[in-house]
Amino acid sequence: MPQVAWSHSRIRTLKTCMRRYYYHYFLADNGWMESASPERRKAYLLKKLSGLPLWTGDIVHTIIEHVIHGLRTRGELVPLDKAQAHAIKLLRKGWVESTKGLGRRHPSKFLLLSEHYYGPKPSKEKCEEYKQRVLRCLHNFYHGAVMQRLRKAGPADYLTTEEFLKFRTKQGAVVSVKLDLAIRADGTAFLIDWKTGKPSAEVSEQLCAYAMYAIKAGWAKDPEGLCCCPVYLNAEDQSRAMPEVPFTWDDLGRKAGSIQKEYEELVRVEGLKNDMGHFPTCDDLNECKWCPFREICEGAMG
Numbered sequence: 001m002p003q004v005a006w007s008h009s010r011i012r013t014l015k016t017c018m019r020r021y022y023y024h025y026f027l028a029d030n031g032w033m034e035s036a037s038p039e040r041r042k043a044y045l046l047k048k049l050s051g052l053p054l055w056t057g058d059i060v061h062t063i064i065e066h067v068i069h070g071l072r073t074r075g076e077l078v079p080l081d082k083a084q085a086h087a088i089k090l091l092r093k094g095w096v097e098s099t100k101g102l103g104r105r106h107p108s109k110f111l112l113l114s115e116h117y118y119g120p121k122p123s124k125e126k127c128e129e130y131k132q133r134v135l136r137c138l139h140n141f142y143h144g145a146v147m148q149r150l151r152k153a154g155p156a157d158y159l160t161t162e163e164f165l166k167f168r169t170k171q172g173a174v175v176s177v178k179l180d181l182a183i184r185a186d187g188t189a190f191l192i193d194w195k196t197g198k199p200s201a202e203v204s205e206q207l208c209a210y211a212m213y214a215i216k217a218g219w220a221k222d223p224e225g226l227c228c229c230p231v232y233l234n235a236e237d238q239s240r241a242m243p244e245v246p247f248t249w250d251d252l253g254r255k256a257g258s259i260q261k262e263y264e265e266l267v268r269v270e271g272l273k274n275d276m277g278h279f280p281t282c283d284d285l286n287e288c289k290w291c292p293f294r295e296i297c298e299g300a301m302g
């Protein structure tokens, strides 16, 4: 398969800002190597920056993955208080790394928060708010509808958890997806995406690509055999935290068409990667304000 693959996050980056795409996918490439140029190393460091919402969301994903692994392989459920204690340990570890700035020298090994790199340093209240969010998300995961299904599931019911998967569409586009969880229950394949932030309109586009994979993989014969759901773990009203996003064959066909066009664009820009001049800055100051690459980008300074 060709090196470049369409993915929801990849095309979103390209559409948001071509220059950011260049820094993230091209300039930062191999920037972890001692022999890399200073520009490459800097771009790599900036690419690896995280932020409080992303980092804490990643911790929730990590713990859930760990809990599901225990259920899937040993049939054992880690108690909630243990899972939460594990999350707090990860929060402390990451916070210490980031405040010490260890990631400045070893960005691939240590967490470095954008809030510590660029400032301002988050207040104690803000940190406590994110800690409580992590604990609440885990609590809601344990008490949610998916957990009820997981408790009943046997090893054969698991279709995938957090794996990078690739497939080729009929038109030839190479597509990469990473489903948080897919599980079979009551004759339906449930495709689950954990969300720790607020609902977003983009989610149906993301899930539609997952549905394409599920059909291709034979998890269901048609879209009616799928149940695609974002799960909003931080939602106040947990009775409405798992809205199903239904798809038809027409939806999948439309998505395949848009992926094909976007894939061709990704292949086109791949051929331009040695010349930053082909990747203009964007004019959205809101994007620049929080962009990890703002230190090296003239776009951020207007």
Ligand code: SF4
Residues within 6 Å of the ligand: 017, 018, 019, 020, 021, 023, 281, 282, 283, 287, 288, 289, 291, 292, 293, 294, 297, 298, 299, 300
């Ligand atoms: S700072 Fe602005 S223009 Fe530069 S890469 Fe980031 S989003 Fe694009």
